[in-house]
Amino acid sequence: xxxxxxxxxxxxxxxxxxxxxxxxxxxxxxxxxxxxxxxxxxxxxxxxxxxxxxxxxxxxxxxxxxxxxxxxxxxxxxxxxxxxxxxxxxxxxxxxxxxxxxxxxxxxxxxxxxxxxxxxxxxxxxxxxxxxxxxxxxxxxxxxxxxxxxxxxxxxxxxxxxxxxxxxxxxxxxxxxxxxxxxxxxxxxxxxxxxxxxxxxxx
Ligand SMILES: O=C(O)CCC(=O)C(=O)O
Numbered sequence: 001x002x003x004x005x006x007x008x009x010x011x012x013x014x015x016x017x018x019x020x021x022x023x024x025x026x027x028x029x030x031x032x033x034x035x036x037x038x039x040x041x042x043x044x045x046x047x048x049x050x051x052x053x054x055x056x057x058x059x060x061x062x063x064x065x066x067x068x069x070x071x072x073x074x075x076x077x078x079x080x081x082x083x084x085x086x087x088x089x090x091x092x093x094x095x096x097x098x099x100x101x102x103x104x105x106x107x108x109x110x111x112x113x114x115x116x117x118x119x120x121x122x123x124x125x126x127x128x129x130x131x132x133x134x135x136x137x138x139x140x141x142x143x144x145x146x147x148x149x150x151x152x153x154x155x156x157x158x159x160x161x162x163x164x165x166x167x168x169x170x171x172x173x174x175x176x177x178x179x180x181x182x183x184x185x186x187x188x189x190x191x192x193x194x195x196x197x198x199x200x201x202x203x
Contacts (some may be wrong), residue, residue, distance in 0.1 A: 050201075
């Protein structure tokens with residue numbers, strides 16, 4: 001597993017946010033629910049690419065159409081592909097870009113493995129933007145390590161770490177100047193975080 005700090009320059013982070021805003025205007029944010037329990041996540045998601053990852057009461061899955069608009073997901077922006085090419089070390093391009101929005105300090109993402117894909121050869125590359133996040137990861141649920149991910153960090157899960165458990169256990173309060181700089185991202189966001197998770201669903 002690789003964690004790369006300061007991997008994405010600030011002006012590129014701003015460009016990524018503009019791309020995300022445009023994706024959201026095409027494919028509005030949705031709130032996933034936990035399979036079976038129907039309990040809403042405290043994050044919001046949308047996707048770009050041929051495949052989009054969603055979670056509803058029937059399970060986690062990849063689908064080709066936005067569940068609310070029934071339209072195809074928008075194309076993955078070229079800038080996302082550039083980042084993939086730079087950091088994944090994998091020839092084929094991602095066919096899914098999941099956008100996770102953590103709207104406020106209380107948002108988190110439970111411990112999980114990324115294992116809904118058809119094949120685990122391709123790495124998972126995730127990009128952090130906004131408030132610093134506490135990231136837990138490990139081979140099994142009992143021995144987790146912790147890393148702190150400031151805006152501009154990249155995590156690559158590949159090879160032995162491709163199926164590592166991971167979570168965002170909490171967001172940290174950034175210094176006010178950082179929050180201002182980082183708050184531009186989404187309308188009305190004065191705090192919060194966005195991550196872009198690039199994956200290949202297809203073989
Ligand atoms: O928000 C993050 O950095 C983690 C995202 C994640 O674990 C996922 O999309 O599976």
